[in-house]
Amino acid sequence: MGIFNKILTAFRGGATEVGESIIDANSTRIFEQEIRDAEKHLMQAKRELTDVMAKEMQASREMERLTASITEHETYAEQALAQNNETLALEVAEKIAQLDEELTEQQAINQSFSHNSARLKELVKKTERQLADYKRQLSMVKTTASVQKATATITDSFSTSNSKLLNAKDSLERIKAKQQQFDDRLKAAETLEGENSEQSLQSKLSQAGIGEQKSNANAVLDRIKARKS
Amino acid sequence: MNIQTLANHLNNLNDDGHTGFKFDCYPISGEVEVLQVNIVNREEIPIFVSITDNQILCISYLWGEDEVKPTSRAAMFETMLELNIPMPLSAFAKIDDKYALYGALSLASSMQEVEQELAVLSDNCLEIIDEMSDYLV
Numbered sequence: 110m111g112i113f114n115k116i117l118t119a120f121r122g123g124a125t126e127v128g129e130s131i132i133d134a135n136s137t138r139i140f141e142q143e144i145r146d147a148e149k150h151l152m153q154a155k156r157e158l159t160d161v162m163a164k165e166m167q168a169s170r171e172m173e174r175l176t177a178s179i180t181e182h183e184t185y186a187e188q189a190l191a192q193n194n195e196t197l198a199l200e201v202a203e204k205i206a207q208l209d210e211e212l213t214e215q216q217a218i219n220q221s222f223s224h225n226s227a228r229l230k231e232l233v234k235k236t237e238r239q240l241a242d243y244k245r246q247l248s249m250v251k252t253t254a255s256v257q258k259a260t261a262t263i264t265d266s267f268s269t270s271n272s273k274l275l276n277a278k279d280s281l282e283r284i285k286a287k288q289q290q291f292d293d294r295l296k297a298a299e300t301l302e303g304e305n306s307e308q309s310l311q312s313k314l315s316q317a318g319i320g321e322q323k324s325n326a327n328a329v330l331d332r333i334k335a336r337k338s
Numbered sequence: 339m340n341i342q343t344l345a346n347h348l349n350n351l352n353d354d355g356h357t358g359f360k361f362d363c364y365p366i367s368g369e370v371e372v373l374q375v376n377i378v379n380r381e382e383i384p385i386f387v388s389i390t391d392n393q394i395l396c397i398s399y400l401w402g403e404d405e406v407k408p409t410s411r412a413a414m415f416e417t418m419l420e421l422n423i424p425m426p427l428s429a430f431a432k433i434d435d436k437y438a439l440y441g442a443l444s445l446a447s448s449m450q451e452v453e454q455e456l457a458v459l460s461d462n463c464l465e466i467i468d469e470m471s472d473y474l475v
Contacts, residue, residue, distance in 0.1 A: 252390050255370055259388040259397075260433050262368025277401035278474055280382035281467045287379045 137250060144243045151236045158229040165222035168215060175212040179205055339445055339452075341365050341373045341389060347449045348375065348456075356450055357457035377460050383467075385456055394443040396455055398463045401474060403435040410473035417470060427455060428462045439463055 182205045189198035275283070314320045348361035355361070360378040365371055373387040375396075385398045406414060418430045418437075431438045439462055441455045467474075 248392055252393070252395075255388060255390040256395065256397075256433060258368065258370035259372045259386065259395075262366050262370055262372045263374075263386055265368060266366040266372075266374070275382050276405055277467045278405075278471055281464060281471070283382050284380050284464060291379065 140247055144240065144247060147236060147240050147243060151233065151240060154229055154233050154236060158226060158233060161222055161226045161229060165219065165226055168219040168222055172212060172215050172219060175208055175215060179208045179212065182208065339389060339394060339447065341371045341387070344387065344452060345373055348453070355453060357453055359457050361456070375456055380460055383460065383463050385459055392445060394445060394447060394452065395440060396459055397438050397440040398459055400437045400439060400463065400467060405474050407473055407475055414470060414473040425462055427458045439466065
């Protein structure tokens with residue numbers, strides 16, 4: 110079973126018991142210990158790998174030295190033969206045979222080091238991948254546990270304060286109503302402000318004798334006189 | 339980043355916030371500390387913030403399983419999946435028998451980023467409830 114399913118199963122299984130931690134703290138600790146162990150193994154493997162790689166380099170340098178030495182002695186043997194010095198040539202040949210043997214040995218050692226370092230490199234890569242995977246899983250488990258605990262905290266807080274999370278539609282309606290009220294108030298304030306500024310303009314105009322003037326007694330009298338005649 | 343400094347920051351924002359919202363928040367203590375963040379005039383849909391080892395989680399509950407019309411459940415899921423990507427910063431979730439919207443932030447987030455997250459999450463919640471009210475009883 111994958112980590113996702115494990116979390117879901119644990120979550121669903123314990124979901125009825127509010128406040129109870131479903132992800133076992135102990136198993137999390139064990140998991141964390143496993144991660145630390147894996148990290149330690151990784152460090153060891155890396156150190157070992159460095160060691161083996163150094164030895165591999167050493168062995169291949171030794172092989173180069175031996176090969177060069179063999180070539181060198183072969184020329185010596187040729188030179189000895191050219192001088193018809195069979196005894197010396199044989200002596201050199203013996204040396205070459207000895208060097209050959211050493212080379213074969215060294216090749217075997219080198220091969221084993223190469224093999225070892227390849228294996229260790231693979232192991233390091235694999236461990237690194239596994240470690241990353243463990244860490245990802247642990248983070249998932251911990252987050253799940255944390256959300257669970259947070260939910261329990263929230264639920265407890267709501268049940269002790271006797272308040273209740275409202276039904277979604279009702280909540281939205283209330284929020285919208287508040288928003289509407291706010292908007293209405295804003296609009297009312299704007300209208301009021303508009304009216305005020307209109308009034309003040311009107312009064313300024315009439316003071317200046319511009320626009321429609323208030324009728325006064327003289328004007329009324331004039332109007333009546335005009336009608337009579 | 340911890341719950342207390344976040345609470346202080348949000349409560350002291352007043353009109354200086356970047357989102358135009360006023361926050362009113364208080365920590366709820368429990369096994370895990372949770373900050374209840376109320377946005378003024380939206381108190382009905384609070385946001386709960388908790389800080390884990392590697393992220394800041396902001397969660398808002400949408401509705402309970404009991405509020406979903408049984409015949410609309412599949413259609414509701416479909417819509418949730420379709421909206422999950424277009425919806426900015428938040429994603430759908432289900433915790434116990436409640437559907438939720440949540441956003442996760444890096445622990446290295448700035449206060450302004452958290453503020454932004456909370457504002458967007460709240461907007462998303464209202465939008466989603468409005469959008470999906472046909473699925474609800």
